Amino acid sequence: MRLEGRGQIDRDHPVRFTFDGRVIDAFRGDTVASALMANDIRVVGRSFKYHRPRGLYSAGSDEPNALVTTGRGRDALPNVRATMQEVWEGLDVTSQNRWPSLTRDVGAINDLFSPFLAAGFYYKTFMWPRAFWERVYEPLIRRAAGLGRLSGEAARDASEKAFAHCDVLVIGSGPAGLMAALTAARAGADVILAEEDSHMGGRLLSETDTIGGLSGPQWVGSVLNELTALPNVRVMERTTVTGAYDQGTYGALERVSLHRPPGRAPRECFWRIAATRTILAAGALERGVAFPGNDRPGVMLASALRTYVNRWGVAPGQSAVVWGNTDTAHRTARDLASAGIHVAAVIDARADATTTGDWPFYPGGEVLSTQGRLGLKGLQVRHGRREFTVWTDCLAVSGGWNPSVHLASHIGSRPVWRDDIQAFVAGPEPVPGMDVAGAANGIFDTAGCLADGLRAGNVAVQAIGLETHSPDLPDAEATPYAITPLWEVEGKGRAWLDLQNDVTTKDVRLAAQENFRSPEHMKRYTTQGMSPDQGKGSNVTALAVLAAATGATVAATGTTTYRPPFVPVTISAMGAGAKGKGFAPERFTPAHAAAVELGAPMIEAGLWYRPSFFPLSGERVWRESCDREVRMVRESVGVTEVSTLGKIEVMGPDAGTFLDVVYTNTMSSLAVGKVRYGLMLREDGHVMDDGTVARLSEDRFVLTTTTAAAAEVMRHLDFVAQGLRPGLNLRTVSVTEQWAQFAVAGPRSEALVRSILDDPAAGVLPFMGCTEASISGTGVRVFRISFSGEKGYEIAIPSDRGEALWRLLLAHARMLGGGPYGLEALNVLRIEKGFLTHAEMNGRSTAFDLGLQGMMSAKKDFIGKALAARPGLLGETREQLVGLRPVGAARMLTAGAYLFGEGAAATREAQQGFTTSVAWSPTLDTFLGLAFLVNGRARHGERLRMVDHMRNVEALVEVGPPCAFDPDGGRMRG
Amino acid sequence: MRLTCPHCGERDLREFAARGSAVVLSRPSAGASAEEWADYLHIRDNPAGEARDLFYHTPCGLWIEVTRSTITHAVIAARPVREAKP
């Protein structure tokens, strides 16, 4: 029900939303939880295992019961805590884990079988027979598992991710956090203040104490006015810091626009915050008491009830009983009475406690059980030897406070037990650069929290080398904290610990009895703390029950491991922007748009996009275009873009000496104006990459690498230059993106090149020659090299002129009867010639395997030389590169197929090699293949079975040399 | 994780390529035995404590030797491999 005249809601702004289709009246400032309470809706969810009706238990992100789904279809968000979801006009909320409705749920039948569904039930029941694991048990368990349901539709990519850096990150904005932020901010530090709630202030928004003569919210407002006016402070509300990572890095989830109707703003933003110093002022979470029937709707945390009453002006009923073991119980009773709620009883576990209020008071008493089906109606209370019933619709319970040490424990530090406050606190500097302050540090009075925030703020300020400017501490509440342990009340009926996973004290005792006595084992056995709330409210109580069952102290029992995230993080926030085009960068070549204009389908080559072929009208399948392009290159002239090749310049007096170290063959002897094919090995003797080396001048070389290995080769060159040969005088630089490059290949290539050069004579180059020239006044580099086996050139031009040159080359090529060719034709041309790609340089092949052992200089050391000479990398046992042609009835070859002796069985043991590349050769009118074959060079002429088990293809093939066309290279040298 | 490139300053790990232990800087000379090569290529210490690892800062092309703790993940120092060379 709504309490008149109380709360920080805006009563001038009514808001309507729906809950399970029912229209709910609320006010701006309400959460779904406070609005449901205002409308007397008591059952807000069903528990996971037994489908027990459950009500609001907390008022924050630790809420175990009120998990709901917001939105529909692709916008649906399951497992939203109703306590964190602010209302907005038109918000669509549905309850979970119930059918057909919250109050009439068929699944509740599980509750009747609860004696058979105790902890370990799954392990014991679903073990036998083994054949049932996958087909019967798993689908059964999966159907029953999980709280909310996913819509099954792809979510909108509606979130963002962001990065931030600061001197001081303050986590939490209660009295400690605000004072720490103010202290750091006044000293001039860059401060980020992150608060999970929609409003800054922490408990100050929920309590009635004054601070510096102001109400809590007023004092918070005054501090915020100062902080938000400072340029060095970023105040982030609705931002939960979810994890602590190495080097002062924190993950944080900001609920950017989930509190208002969908618009253009992102839904959530996942932040990575790098902080020099961090002050964890995340406060403390109140814990309940495990007693029979403690899951009845209407039983809730005392601090939560105060929040509902004081902050939102709502109450769960007309009367309430308060039960606790600290002064928090009395504070709650006072607030309830002043709000006009009948306090039916105050029960204090401390036998020596006194009270000031006008209500029935039972020091040393306890609650034995609860009554009421869909909501609390009454309690059985024991006081001294007397047992009696108290009729009430709400029980506010407090078993003490657990400091929020989660983030302090994320990278290995274990919390330590303090007997005086009956709670775990963080050890000193639990995370490098982190200080813990306020209630998170085990200080539970406002004055103490303010002073501790000031202290932590000054520690941070000094650590980053600034001068301290301490603000004055305002007067505030300073009640000493006195607690007596109150974990559980044993009796008839189930006493619940983990409300989300339906774990009871009996389950924990059963775990101990079956020798799952360590906290980690108990957790796995009972599923305690394994639900979306990760046991925020229940873990410490469960540890206390475990300690009692094993006869150990809580301190000696210890905790389970705290792991990120502190609250569930949607995958769509963590992966924001990484779907579709956002998944990987796209690299486009200078002539990309011109190739697309010609209708060329693009194929991905790493991050690059390359044209596959250039279809002409009337061509129906890619092979028709590809065959035509191959014939065009062999017969007239073709042009293709090779800008994706890695291009690296090596400069300096020792450049040649350096290249001798990285290439197997000698490069220092290369004449200026000449190009040489080069082979690079890894230090372990296997081939890394191949390419060309051109010497532009005495101390300037330009290297090409394959597209795939460009980055690896660059790293390798720099490693050798800086790490292995630091004495050599040279520099390396990648110029891949600075130069566009085009291959011109075919018998008419020279005519084409001469026709576009400013000085046609520059086009008269010997095979493997290179020169600098110009086209329309732009300096270009011309190389007489060939990857097609035809007379060929490659022309490099600064990237910004690449497209213009491509258009010029095409225009001139067409006049000569030629045109563009794509990656498919390029591949066919090189297979006909037996040239290599990374299908052959596959990381396992050696120069010997590839037939390139002649390129390994005997006269010098080079990377990979020693280990390429290992006995296992040479000789007849190696799979060596060969060429294949079909000779039987089946004409098709496939890549990745295995080779077997002609009469041998196609089994793994009989495997002789495998195919690496295949192509239909229009030049030779046959399929051609390249393959690795054991001792292959000695087996030319032999016939083998090629079997592709995957595609169900088989062919009889004949082994030959890798080069099938123009073996003496006459066409290439031209 | 962030590393400090001596050229560029503190940068995110995603700008770096890792290459493991700095022992690869001590390449055996020509004529070394097979055992020396095997050690160089394959045998690595697995220290609990300070380790020296190599990273390549892709944007500027500098190879650096990073001293870090395998226990706390603290990055202790970073210097160009040119200066790290024994």
Ligand SMILES: [Zn+2]
């Ligand atoms: Zn750098």
